[in-house]
Amino acid sequence: MSIYGGIDLGGTKIQAVVVDAQSSPLATARRATPTAGGPADVAAEMQKTLREAAAAAELEPHALAGVGVGSPGRIEGANVTSASNLPDWEGTFPLGDVLASALGCRVVLGNDVRVATEAEFHLGAGRPYDSLLGVFWGTGVGGALILAGETWLGRGGAGEIGHVVVEMDGARCTCGRRGCMEAYAGRAAMELHARHLHEEKGRGTDLFKLMKQHQRTRLTSGVWARALEHGDKLAIEVLDRAVSALGAGIASVVNVLDVEGVVLGGGLGVRLGHPYAERIAGAMQPHLFADSQPPQLHVAALGDLGGAIGASLLVRSEG
Amino acid sequence: MSIYGGIDLGGTKIQAVVVDAQSSPLATARRATPTAGGPADVAAEMQKTLREAAAAAELEPHALAGVGVGSPGRIEGANVTSASNLPDWEGTFPLGDVLASALGCRVVLGNDVRVATEAEFHLGAGRPYDSLLGVFWGTGVGGALILAGETWLGRGGAGEIGHVVVEMDGARCTCGRRGCMEAYAGRAAMELHARHLHEEKGRGTDLFKLMKQHQRTRLTSGVWARALEHGDKLAIEVLDRAVSALGAGIASVVNVLDVEGVVLGGGLGVRLGHPYAERIAGAMQPHLFADSQPPQLHVAALGDLGGAIGASLLVRSEG
Secondary structure (H helix, E strand, O other): OOOEEEEEEOOOEEEEEEEOOOOOEEEEEEEEOOOOOOHHHHHHHHHHHHHHHHHHOOOOHHHOOOEEEEEOOEEEOOEEEOOOOOOOOOOEEOHHHHHHHHHOOOEEEEEHHHHHHHHHHHHOOOOOOOOEEEEEEOOOEEEEEEEOOEEOOOOOOOOOHHHOEOEOOOOEOOOOOEOEOHHHHOHHHHHHHHHHHHHHOOOOOOHHHHHHHOOOOOOOHHHHHHHHHOOOHHHHHHHHHHHHHHHHHHHHHHHHHOOOEEEEEHHHHHHHHHHHHHHHHHHHHHHOOOOOOOOEEEEOOOHHHHHHHHHHHHHHHOO | OOOEEEEEEOOOEEEEEEEOOOOOEEEEEEEEOOOOOOHHHHHHHHHHHHHHHHHHOOOOHHHOOOEEEEEOOEEEOOEEEOOOOOOOOOOEEOHHHHHHHHHOOOEEEEEHHHHHHHHHHHHOOOOOOOOEEEEEEOOOEEEEEEEOOEEOOOOOOOOOHHHOEOEOOOOEOOOOOEOEOHHHHOHHHHHHHHHHHHHHOOOOOOHHHHHHHOOOOOOOHHHHHHHHHOOOHHHHHHHHHHHHHHHHHHHHHHHHHOOOEEEEEHHHHHHHHHHHHHHHHHHHHHHOOOOOOOOEEEEOOOHHHHHHHHHHHHHHHOO
């Protein structure tokens, strides 16, 4: 029986999984994504993570039928260019070849958000549907579309829901543009906004104390979740703003595409879970043109393993 | 050789066309859409318009191989429900049967914006592309999508680009919602905004004088075009606001779908033409995620006949 590997390369964490022929996880491993260095350092951390997962499954990496990688940035064959939210990765790096050589097995690259959406479509919350919008609420806000059962690529760049405009001349996005949904809802933008309110506007918050207590260097999804549990007013306010933006942006896409289902994943989506999915559905409602027939909104059923499991599907479809 | 009829039912005008087997117009006719009365009055005006076109082609309507109708509202078989921007048409009206009985030939109904987009795709500016976004800038802002060569319907309601949110908590739309693209760019919303600035804010403008001079009861596309020629400052300001909203909204859809082409039609789109298409492309640019690869933006090549010609295609595809 063939065993496959999958790696999800995120802006915050690297998640690896080893799965059986039914895509059930046999072992997993996770490491923080390097915040300094460059693509080669990220690749080194990725192969360590995959090795840990393989070791936990009592396998050598070269015994795997292949390893799929879900990556941000532009993917062309074995190369990744302009991977946003990763250190010094504006240029092109031969990630596929570097990993294949280090692991001793076949490596196939795919877009991180697309493979996670395909995992939910085939194995998770999207199974009942023929058309699905995947929204990955994490460091940025990624999106992918499945229409009539197939991932819609457009000219190659489809799915950039994070850069749907929710406010003309609005907040500056981490991409440099103005008014993008991600400028309000991305974890990176939320952290900048919280820091601005705290440090420059003198607003009180426990967010940065919690970050230090938990030995984080960023406001991770876990830090946000804990601040909410503590009733931190600034955290609540910044998240309310994110929910409003997600509601407007997702509703806009639904008005145009009228998909059957929406799956909410990503670090924040999975961590904040069902109560926040309900709030986002509520924020969508006043903007939906067919408001008597909202699409179903689900939290990603594969949780934060979806990206890595989806990546492992890449080796199969090309196998 | 079969001859076909097509009727485009718009919020401002009813356009009829009689075409040959190659979809070339043999004759056309146009009447104003009734602003009072109800669906039966609109239907009566529609059959008069088609009769005029048929007479100009020296034909009786019953000699046509069929008449296609592009209509706003929800279309179910021969019925049209909730046709926005038409008088007293919130309920269901059997438009197809009424027209078939009055004209003595087969009548097929379709969505106005979808048939116009299909006409541009098969016969007009969209011919080079496999994926196309149709944006119809008129009384409202309608949209339709062709993906991989086929109209994308979603669950039946896809294409509502006018209700993409460009400003959270923004201007009130004629649909009742807030911040929709149409709230800034629809001709009806632009007229309300211009009237508000003129009557309540005391801003000077020749828009309403031009409207009366040309015996109009609304600020038609022609009135806007003339005001622009006169350098009317308020008209320029309201149109600038519309262009910004169209740029943000269309760019949002392009970021998600990455279509090859965009066709700009509708009363305002066709009347203001290429210079405004260029301005809208310019307003899209700062919001495009793949800004080095903008989609091609064209003015509808079939002009204001596209809707009626597209409607005539309905009789063929069902013929």
